Amino acid sequence: MHRARWGKSWIAGRILDAHPETPPVVVTDTVKNAIRIVALDQRARARGIRPNQTLSDARALVPDLDCHPADDEASRALLVKIAGWCERYTPLVALDTAPEVARDHGLFMDITGCAHLLGGEAALIADLEARLRAQGFHVRLCLADTPGAAWAMARYGQARIIAGGAHAEAVLPLTLSGLRLPPEMVASLGRVGLKTIGCIAGLPRAPLAARFGARLMQRLDQALGREAEAISPIMPVAELSTERRFAEPVTHQDEISHVIAALAAGIIEPLERRGLGLRNCRLKLFRVDGHVSLLDVQTARPLRDARMISRLFAERIAGLHDDLDAGFGFDLIRLDVVHADPFEGGQTEMMAHHAAGQGHDALVDRLGARLGLDRVQRFVLADTHIPERSFGRQPVAHLGAPGSGARRSAAGNAALAFSPDPQAPCEIITRPLILFDRPELMQTIAEVPDGPPLRFRWRNVSYEVARSEGPERIACEWWRDGRGARTRDYFRVEDRQGYRFWMFRHGLYGRETSEPAWYMHGLFA
Amino acid sequence: MSLSRLQTATDILKARTRAYEAQAYQAHRGMALGDGSEAQPLPLGASAVDHCLDGGLACGGLHEVRSPLARDIGAATGFALGLAARAIHTDRMGRSGIVWVSDPATRVDGGGLFPAGLAQYGLDPSSMTMVEPGDLQGAMWAADEAAGCAGLAALVFQIKGNPARFDITATRRLMLRARQSGVLALTLRQSGEEEASAAATRWRVNTKPSGADDTLERGVGAMRLLLTLERNRAGRTGQWLLAWNPRDRSFHHAAPHPASRTKPSAHPLDRLPASADRPGAPGQMGQVLDRRQDFGRAS
Incomplete structure (x- = not known):
């Protein structure tokens, strides 16, 4: 993984294996109307820079600071990539993007039933940490019975593995920030002297919920395991x-x-x-x-x-x-x-x-x-008379095979299947074999108000009309195209050399427009 | 070993060799080999054309349909789809799938097959599988794969112009695979020139004015195609005016349009229908009566 690929996302706290003389790296963002440092590497920390310091103060300390603006998109992309890699340990890997916590995002992994494959919980944690460190990440890990307890201990505690059933006691001494609460709520709880999880765990619930909202109780219950918390894996779990x-x-x-x-x-x-x-x-x-x-x-x-x-x-x-x-x-x-x-x-x-x-x-x-699923398609019908909308193409993989009795309509939408119509082939052909995706505007001399074209110019070639049939009127779909939509009068036209075209006049003369335009829409055999 | 027995052995060997050669020749012409397991020729329905083709198109083989001008693509598509519809109609194994592979260059013109038109033309649109790879190489690979798939009735490979990559080696590969699987493989070449290929036949399609209709004085009548069999590996070439009947799914001979009837040639013996009105036609110097020895050679 290179810096170029991830943009300027250094929030994950990557250790730079750079030359010691390279300047310290910090990431800045505008917080409370000031450019402040939101993340920094270890060399910056060693030279006295702290998170949340304003950039001007930091520059005063270390003039040669290498600073980058924070890029949340890149950080998230990096996190998703790491989550994809973590699937080697368990299929249940979820992004932890609690809205209350501004930037301190991480991953949840549910390793239920997976630890024995790598020789136990301790071995799994050690392997995970060693591999991520080898890739250059600084990680904090904790394994606990509940996501909430693991979250709190990974960020504010020291333990790597909390034994089964011991998570409640383990998180009680931790600070209230470990409950994934908004900073304002933590601050106001701190003002009344409630600083650790243990402080509120023993208090009556009703007054706390009334004063600080039900969210506080929910987070507490989730951390202590009184309320189940589901994580949503980023990838569908394989069968x-x-x-x-x-x-x-x-x-x-x-x-x-x-x-x-x-x-x-x-x-x-x-x-x-x-x-x-x-x-x-x-x-x-x-x-x-x-x-x-x-x-x-x-x-x-x-x-x-x-x-x-x-x-x-x-x-x-x-x-x-x-x-x-x-x-x-x-x-x-x-x-x-x-x-x-x-x-x-x-x-x-x-x-x-x-x-x-x-x-x-x-x-x-x-x-x-080999080519991609969407490149192998089959026709499906749509319920409309407008020619270019009357059919669609669906990847065959989503349709099921032809001739199989149970035709799957996995697409679920208006994908009507073609029914082989015994009357379909007829002597008089009214629809062209080739239809242009977009009707092409042409210059045409035609009889007014609604006569067939006499002469037209299409793709820089002039054609003299020898025979024509029409009009076949196809009304607009006002419920779809709105008030200004126009009626089409389709003509089947043959020129003197025998080329057969399908063209239409766009708009009724006098009623919808004074100068109707002509469009080429298809070619007959 | 006596001399007579050696003679007998030599005779047997010679007879066998002759049999093999005959077999190879028959296979080359795509004819049925005695038992019905081999592919039957696909008759077009028009008697003169079928006679010229010795019964019909070789079903397991590659055939090229080209249209000289871009605007002729409608007629060429019509002919190729007519052949595909006939292949489905006459297939004895119940195969009904058509794979339509198109080179991305053909999409530049902005045209695509119209299912309603296909249905009126005598084809079930749901039997068509459209394959549109991102480049010519992918398209050639897809055509190769489809030509080798015995579950298909027909393959249409639509290309534009004469891409250098689609050379005689590529057409030979397509031809061999189609012959093995018994699939009717068609190359539909839009606005392309003649070029050397391994295809068994090459057809040029031009459109002609439709005939007068009794009911509609100025109405558009049934379509007419001027088909030129430019090249036929195993037989003669020719030029015919055909029409398509969607109900029977067959071609039939059409009467020439009264207005377009050309005046008879000054030299009654000067019959060279294949090259009659193509750009590279021989000049009027002298008379070429028979160039049949040229037709069998793989160019």
Whole structure:
């Protein structure tokens, strides 16, 4: 992680491995009409600069201060990246962005049931801290039964691990700021002599709630474990997950493909046991330096074939615009099944569909994996007569396969499916094969008030109209386009050489406009 | 080993070689090989064209449809979609999927397929899968993948002009994959010149004025396409005036428009329909009666 990537976010308290003679780094922001220091590195601290000091005072102390304005966006982006990396320990990683606390944001991790994978709680904490320190972060960690207690102890206490059930006693001596309260509330509680959590824990609740609001009681209960507090993970929790850890980081693409194949093979058996087929799965590659690469693969119908899965990932990797940057290698590769659907049909039915459906679906999955899901589309109808709005395109992966009895309308909106209409092909063709996304303005000589065009100029070529049919009037959608919308009169026109066009007059002559414009909208075969 | 037995063995070998050669020749022409497992030719429905093609287009193979001018793209699309619709209509295995891969350069013109028009043309819009990669390389890869997918009825690969990257090697790869899978692979080349390719046939599509309609005096009649078979690896070339029937999903011969009937050639023997009115037509010097030996050569 480089400074360039994160902007000027030094709030996380990164230790600079810079030359000792480089100037101390501080981050400033406007607080109470003065530019004040909101974060600083250890060299600045060593030279007597304190947080909340005004910049002019700090400059008086240390003239060669390297100061940067605070960038909350960059800080948040950094925090999200760290959260993504922390998913190597548990899938439940949440951003702690309590509104009461202005800048002192952190992460919550729920490691219930995960600690034993790394050899216990102490080992997990030690591993987490060592790795983050190696990446250059200064971290404060605490493991406790409740998020509130861990929050308080990480910031205002010394303990790294609070034993199960002991969190209430542990947080009582801590300052009231540890309850994630607004600074004004802490200040006013301090004025009446209530300075630690223990002070208010023993007091009658009703007067406190009446005086300072229910929020105080809620935060106290959350810290002491009387009230449950849910954290909201930043990533959806996978239905199934399998991973490989490496003592020696892997860098070569061949090794990575091998690992993917092994992971995919390992995920088939649990899927079979649950009767599920994979619809969406995500590969997470944890690089040694803390970067996490995510590769998503979606399938058009539930899939349970390890070879197909690893092939889709091979296409996905091949479709990356820049190669998968392995850097110094990946030390953890994880395959998550983000979404799985019931696996329909038995083996025999599969074989029957092999010729018709299966090959087509597999093709769509491969194309989507390599080119991007939104580049493989199918038409959907919309309920309108305006030609360019009468259809849309939806990624096939969100629609389900054609011909499958249960067509999924996962999109949920006005995505009507086409019904094969036996009457649809007809002798008289009124709709063009090719429609322009935006109708193109042309210069036209036409009969007034509502006659067909006689001569027109489109894309710098003049055409003489030989035959024409129309008008076919399509009224505007006043509920959508508002009062000024105009009616369209569509004409089918053939010029002397035989080119067939679909064009319209925009606006009724005399009623809606005095000079109706003409637009080219489509080409017939 | 006596001489006679050696002779017999040599004869057997020769016979086998001949059989293989015949087989290869048949496969080259995309004809059915005795049993029905091989792809049947796809007849267009117009008798003269089918006769020229020995029964129809080779279904597992690459064919190129080009339109000389950008505004001819409507007619060329119509011909390509007509072939695709016929491929679905006549498919015995129930395959109904069409994959339409388009090079991003074709989007510059701002046109796209219109589902309502497709439905009237005799195609189910829900059978179309549109693939729009971000660059030509991705488009060529997608076309390769689709050509190799036996579950498809047809693949249309729309490109614009003559990109250098889409060369004879790329077309040969497409041709081979389509032949293996039995997919009708079509290259739809908008405003492109003739160039060497491995395609089995190359068609030029021009639009022609529609015929007079009895009911509507000035009305637009049924469409007419002037089809020029510019190149045919396994047979003759020719030029025909065709119309499309959406209900039957077949082409048929159209009567020439009375106004556009050209005067007969001064030299009755000077018949070279393929190069009749294309830019690189031979000059009027002398008479070329037969250039058939040129057609079989892979250029």
